[in-house]
Amino acid sequence: MTSHPAVRTPQQDRSRATRARLLAAAVDCLAELGWQGSTVSVVAERAGVSRGAAQHHFPTREDLFTAAVEHVTAERLAAVRTHADELPAAGPDRTRAVVDMIVRLYTGPLFRAALHLWTAAATEEALRERIIALEGHVGREAHRAAVEFLDADESRPGVRESVQATLDLARGLGLANLLTDDSVRRSGVIRQWAGVLESTLRPVRP
Amino acid sequence: MTSHPAVRTPQQDRSRATRARLLAAAVDCLAELGWQGSTVSVVAERAGVSRGAAQHHFPTREDLFTAAVEHVTAERLAAVRTHADELPAAGPDRTRAVVDMIVRLYTGPLFRAALHLWTAAATEEALRERIIALEGHVGREAHRAAVEFLDADESRPGVRESVQATLDLARGLGLANLLTDDSVRRSGVIRQWAGVLESTLRPVRP
Numbered sequence: 366m367t368s369h370p371a372v373r374t375p376q377q378d379r380s381r382a383t384r385a386r387l388l389a390a391a392v393d394c395l396a397e398l399g400w401q402g403s404t405v406s407v408v409a410e411r412a413g414v415s416r417g418a419a420q421h422h423f424p425t426r427e428d429l430f431t432a433a434v435e436h437v438t439a440e441r442l443a444a445v446r447t448h449a450d451e452l453p454a455a456g457p458d459r460t461r462a463v464v465d466m467i468v469r470l471y472t473g474p475l476f477r478a479a480l481h482l483w484t485a486a487a488t489e490e491a492l493r494e495r496i497i498a499l500e501g502h503v504g505r506e507a508h509r510a511a512v513e514f515l516d517a518d519e520s521r522p523g524v525r526e527s528v529q530a531t532l533d534l535a536r537g538l539g540l541a542n543l544l545t546d547d548s549v550r551r552s553g554v555i556r557q558w559a560g561v562l563e564s565t566l567r568p569v570r571p
Numbered sequence: 572m573t574s575h576p577a578v579r580t581p582q583q584d585r586s587r588a589t590r591a592r593l594l595a596a597a598v599d600c601l602a603e604l605g606w607q608g609s610t611v612s613v614v615a616e617r618a619g620v621s622r623g624a625a626q627h628h629f630p631t632r633e634d635l636f637t638a639a640v641e642h643v644t645a646e647r648l649a650a651v652r653t654h655a656d657e658l659p660a661a662g663p664d665r666t667r668a669v670v671d672m673i674v675r676l677y678t679g680p681l682f683r684a685a686l687h688l689w690t691a692a693a694t695e696e697a698l699r700e701r702i703i704a705l706e707g708h709v710g711r712e713a714h715r716a717a718v719e720f721l722d723a724d725e726s727r728p729g730v731r732e733s734v735q736a737t738l739d740l741a742r743g744l745g746l747a748n749l750l751t752d753d754s755v756r757r758s759g760v761i762r763q764w765a766g767v768l769e770s771t772l773r774p775v776r777p
Contacts, residue, residue, distance in 0.1 A: 399694035484690040497750050520697035526763035537743030544703050557732035
């Protein structure tokens with residue numbers, strides 16, 4: 366027990382960097398090629414890593430892709446938190462900006478990758494239980510972030526359901542953007558929902 | 572030009588029945604097995620039809636599954652219209668029942684089948700253009716039905732976007748129901764959404 370976790374050797378740093386490259390490449394592959402086309406070999410090649418090294422980090426294909434979607438989701442949420450001070454201060458403009466930000470998380474390559482994984486899990490037993498666990502985890506994290514950014518008081522009636530509806534709406538908008546660029550229609554939907562959400566979160570009393 | 576389209580021979584009737592059986596079986600297969608597992612042979616077997624007969628009706632796999640999702644969607648919308656008189660009369664109860672009905676269309680096997688087809692189309696060129704056309708067609712029909720059942724006046728500000736948002740929400744709720752039974756959470760979201768939608772459709776003036 367002489368190792369000290371805070372001091373990393375160059376080898377540990379390299380291993381960590383390899384792992385990160387594999388995870389990022391896995392999400393890119395899933396988003397572009399879907400589940401059928403995304404094998405460990407394809408990901409290893411894209412990451413510039415040998416197949417053996419890839420399998421050292423992730424023994425199975427299911428390990429690799431589940432870890433990838435989890436890791437990249439955590440990264441995106443962290444990035445969103447880092448840029449939180451660029452959002453408008455409290456009020457309708459902030460709510461609009463937050464809804465827009467949430468929907469952007471669900472209309473990019475990460476959502477596309479997750480969608481391929483979810484759809485594959487619907488018919489592949491080896492994925493199913495892991496993706497159900499991942500879905501629960503990602504869903505809770507996304508909900509927590511939405512509550513925080515919207516400054517939503519979930520003890521008020523309808524607020525919790527409205528935050529959930531915002532995430533469900535974002536998921537639906539992500540699906541509508543899968544095959545075609547839906548951005549023009551989407552911006553009208555976002556504007557309308559953000560207005561409604563703001564009046565639920567902070568109703569103007571007569 | 573001696574044939575008369577209104578008089579069908581027994582052979583035409585049989586052919587029509589075979590086609591309908593193939594279309595229904597195709598949607599069931601897609602919903603259960605996904606795109607990879609759904610071949611023309613698997614569908615033909617489930618429909619109790621020879622592979623040759625299946626190919627006579629649908630020369631390619633893409634023909635069969637695109638036609639199936641289109642046909643079953645039209646059937647469901649027709650069924651919904653048939654039962655329209657069972658809905659409550661105008662008011663909040665009707666809006667709630669209509670939102671519930673729309674969401675039910677997006678949380679059953681038909682949505683599951685469509686999701687597999689959409690996801691496959693994201694990476695398969697042979698499907699892509701057809702599914703984009705189908706998505707446009709189905710989207711317009713669903714929107715038209717929603718406007719009709721909600722008695723929505725789209726000339727009022729925000730109404731068109733709110734109807735669109737309702738369909739996007741339904742799609743997101745369908746996705747959330749893919750791997751687990753999400754019905755309890757969903758009913759809270761539907762209740763909240765229907766209340767908000769009703770105030771947008773028919774605001775109470777002071």
